Amino acid sequence: MTIQTNTTRADDSPIRLVVHGGAGTITRSKLTKELEQAYTQVLAQSLTAGHAVLEAGGSSIDAVIAAIVVMEDSPLFNAGKGAVFSNAGRIELDASIMEGSTRMAGSVAAVTTIRNPIRAANAVMTKSAHVMLMGQGADAFAAEMGLEIVDPSYFYTQFRWNQLQKAIAEERLMQDHDVVPDTPQPQMDKKRGTVGAVALDRHGNLAAGTSTGGVTNKRFGRVGDSPVIGAGTYADNHSVAVSATGTGEIFIRTVAAFNTAAQVRLQHIPIIEAADNTLAEIAALGGDGGLIVLDAKGNYAMRFNTRGMYRGTIGSDGIVQVGMFAADDRAVSTSNSHDTR
Amino acid sequence: MTIQTNTTRADDSPIRLVVHGGAGTITRSKLTKELEQAYTQVLAQSLTAGHAVLEAGGSSIDAVIAAIVVMEDSPLFNAGKGAVFSNAGRIELDASIMEGSTRMAGSVAAVTTIRNPIRAANAVMTKSAHVMLMGQGADAFAAEMGLEIVDPSYFYTQFRWNQLQKAIAEERLMQDHDVVPDTPQPQMDKKRGTVGAVALDRHGNLAAGTSTGGVTNKRFGRVGDSPVIGAGTYADNHSVAVSATGTGEIFIRTVAAFNTAAQVRLQHIPIIEAADNTLAEIAALGGDGGLIVLDAKGNYAMRFNTRGMYRGTIGSDGIVQVGMFAADDRAVSTSNSHDTR
Numbered sequence: 001m002t003i004q005t006n007t008t009r010a011d012d013s014p015i016r017l018v019v020h021g022g023a024g025t026i027t028r029s030k031l032t033k034e035l036e037q038a039y040t041q042v043l044a045q046s047l048t049a050g051h052a053v054l055e056a057g058g059s060s061i062d063a064v065i066a067a068i069v070v071m072e073d074s075p076l077f078n079a080g081k082g083a084v085f086s087n088a089g090r091i092e093l094d095a096s097i098m099e100g101s102t103r104m105a106g107s108v109a110a111v112t113t114i115r116n117p118i119r120a121a122n123a124v125m126t127k128s129a130h131v132m133l134m135g136q137g138a139d140a141f142a143a144e145m146g147l148e149i150v151d152p153s154y155f156y157t158q159f160r161w162n163q164l165q166k167a168i169a170e171e172r173l174m175q176d177h178d179v180v181p182d183t184p185q186p187q188m189d190k191k192r193g194t195v196g197a198v199a200l201d202r203h204g205n206l207a208a209g210t211s212t213g214g215v216t217n218k219r220f221g222r223v224g225d226s227p228v229i230g231a232g233t234y235a236d237n238h239s240v241a242v243s244a245t246g247t248g249e250i251f252i253r254t255v256a257a258f259n260t261a262a263q264v265r266l267q268h269i270p271i272i273e274a275a276d277n278t279l280a281e282i283a284a285l286g287g288d289g290g291l292i293v294l295d296a297k298g299n300y301a302m303r304f305n306t307r308g309m310y311r312g313t314i315g316s317d318g319i320v321q322v323g324m325f326a327a328d329d330r331a332v333s334t335s336n337s338h339d340t341r
Numbered sequence: 342m343t344i345q346t347n348t349t350r351a352d353d354s355p356i357r358l359v360v361h362g363g364a365g366t367i368t369r370s371k372l373t374k375e376l377e378q379a380y381t382q383v384l385a386q387s388l389t390a391g392h393a394v395l396e397a398g399g400s401s402i403d404a405v406i407a408a409i410v411v412m413e414d415s416p417l418f419n420a421g422k423g424a425v426f427s428n429a430g431r432i433e434l435d436a437s438i439m440e441g442s443t444r445m446a447g448s449v450a451a452v453t454t455i456r457n458p459i460r461a462a463n464a465v466m467t468k469s470a471h472v473m474l475m476g477q478g479a480d481a482f483a484a485e486m487g488l489e490i491v492d493p494s495y496f497y498t499q500f501r502w503n504q505l506q507k508a509i510a511e512e513r514l515m516q517d518h519d520v521v522p523d524t525p526q527p528q529m530d531k532k533r534g535t536v537g538a539v540a541l542d543r544h545g546n547l548a549a550g551t552s553t554g555g556v557t558n559k560r561f562g563r564v565g566d567s568p569v570i571g572a573g574t575y576a577d578n579h580s581v582a583v584s585a586t587g588t589g590e591i592f593i594r595t596v597a598a599f600n601t602a603a604q605v606r607l608q609h610i611p612i613i614e615a616a617d618n619t620l621a622e623i624a625a626l627g628g629d630g631g632l633i634v635l636d637a638k639g640n641y642a643m644r645f646n647t648r649g650m651y652r653g654t655i656g657s658d659g660i661v662q663v664g665m666f667a668a669d670d671r672a673v674s675t676s677n678s679h680d681t682r
Contacts, residue, residue: 137562223476
């Protein structure tokens with residue numbers, strides 16, 4: 001297995017944010033220049049929004065929420081607006097969040113009316129006795145907590161609707177978003193638009209969050225890894241914060257996020273190696289995807305075993321770095337957070 | 342924190358089954374002799390049923406299912422018939438199962454019409470492309486797979502209904518089953534009737550399964566640890582099979598089952614120590630409960646940091662061992678599996 005790209009470094013800056021927007025067959029030849037620019041712009045906005053929180057002394061949790069909300073609100077990603085349709089023509093959203101200092105966590109699965117599911121996950125964490133709420137109950141809880149409720153049609157996009165019709169026609173499960181409408185073997189050419197963020201704040205606290213619409217044409221109330229603490233999301237100040245994206249079932253079976261954290265905590269191995277070990281386990285079971293990992297010293301990794309992963313990072317220097325393709329080992333945009341926020 | 346009881350041993354017998362029926366304030370003074378006998382009998386039946394599968398050369402998965410079905414069918418445990426009521430007066434059942442050789446897994450959450458949720462979890466594992474299904478979708482899937490469907494009233498018991506009325510009256514969450522109707526501080530005196538099993542078959546394969554009704558008076562589609570792979574259930578031939586019971590939210594946050602397995606796999610520490618480390622983490626976050634753990638050599642542990650845990654084990658000698666209280670370090674019944682099956 002080839003683990004493609006990416007970066008880690010000891011960073012003496014006290015704050016750090018890393019985001020992903022899904023991993024898959026993301027290659028330069030498959031993205032139009034316009035789409036590439038659009039993804040770059042939203043990833044930069046997400047990083048800038050989270051960085052503003054950290055820069056102002058805010059918590060890593062609030063930075064993770066700020067970063068993810070930008071991607072949920074963008075139709076480009078399979079989270080919030082622009083999420084994929086289930087077999088029944090519904091959009092069911094999952095999200096989870098975890099705080100590294102207390103290991104408090106919150107999660108929602110299959111919600112349909114909450115504009116920003118990551119905020120609902122945060123409300124579960126901070127305002128309920130529970131960790132994981134699902135379905136109508138979770139929607140009702142979010143409404144009681146005063147979160148913004150929208151009509152399910154808010155999430156709809158024509159592109160995702162067409163994807164569903166195509167998937168139904170092809171009578172099979174299609175994962176997340178394909179930017180190329182007429183791929184010969186779309187199941188081999190899948191992209192996933194799950195979004196996630198990990199952050200380190202000035203107080204030395206880590207946080208992680210993940211948000212998704214799951215897989216196109218999903219049936220039977222399928223739950224993927226994103227709302228599962230340990231699989232899609234995990235954070236512990238004593239090890240790392242992790243957000244995952246990929247073939248959800250296999251990320252659940254390998255307990256991908258905690259698996260990575262456990263290697264760091266119990267074996268003290270570098271975070272790149274830990275992430276790659278987890279991705280190797282995932283590949284051995286037939287899965288693929290990516291992981292973003294951040295420790296309390298500011299070391300970070302953005303690893304994937306797919307053709308590409310929408311990703312980016314920003315530290316205390318405020319320089320926005322965005323990448324998509326395997327070759328973008330350190331694609332640095334010229335944006336500066338102070339200019340763009 | 343006092344970790345109370347229990348046993349582990351290297352066992353040269355090629356088969357082993359360990360079951361639990363929940364951990365909590367289970368003391369001799371709180372159980373009538375009749376109830377104690379009833380629990381002993383059902384635990385012995387569960388062990389005998391699973392042992393029969395293993396003895397005949399069956400798989401650890403089939404043994405786990407056979408053992409759990411007996412407890413699901415008994416009104417004594419908070420799983421299947423006799424499960425607790427949600428705030429809405431419904432019974433919503435969760436279950437999960439995992440196979441150690443392939444690390445295949447299946448899980449259902451908040452199902453309401455499947456007589457034996459552990460069979461539904463197995464169907465998800467073996468007959469779907471998914472790992473976790475929830476709600477009506479999961480019920481529909483089980484029906485399509487030909488599993489036994491029952492009217493929701495099948496699960497009802499007067500005792501659990503009374504528990505709900507009491508919990509609603511007291512306007513707070515009450516966990517699982519109290520055998521003492523008038524405990525002054527029931528929230529401090531909680532019992533949990535989640536059931537689980539771990540098995541090792543003649544082929545050296547491990548399996549784990551867990552089934553529950555969650556907590557009395559639960560709201561908002563609360564999901565506990567039992568259907569979460571990594572938290573309530575985990576199995577890997579290279580480490581251990583684990584089934585957990587306790588304060589579900591904290592078992593999710595500590596990723597209890599995989600946490601225990603990771604210590605064994607990455608640090609090669611004895612399974613008792615691994616289980617105790619996990620229970621200490623859980624206690625540090627304010628939780629309690631128990632874990633059953635089994636490795637591919639037949640070493641097993643039944644650990645808990647509550648007053649008691651319904652539990653038992655059987656190996657190739659066919660001797661049924663059942664315990665409930667902390668003092669029952671090795672309560673051995675006189676039943677022999679060959680006599681009782």
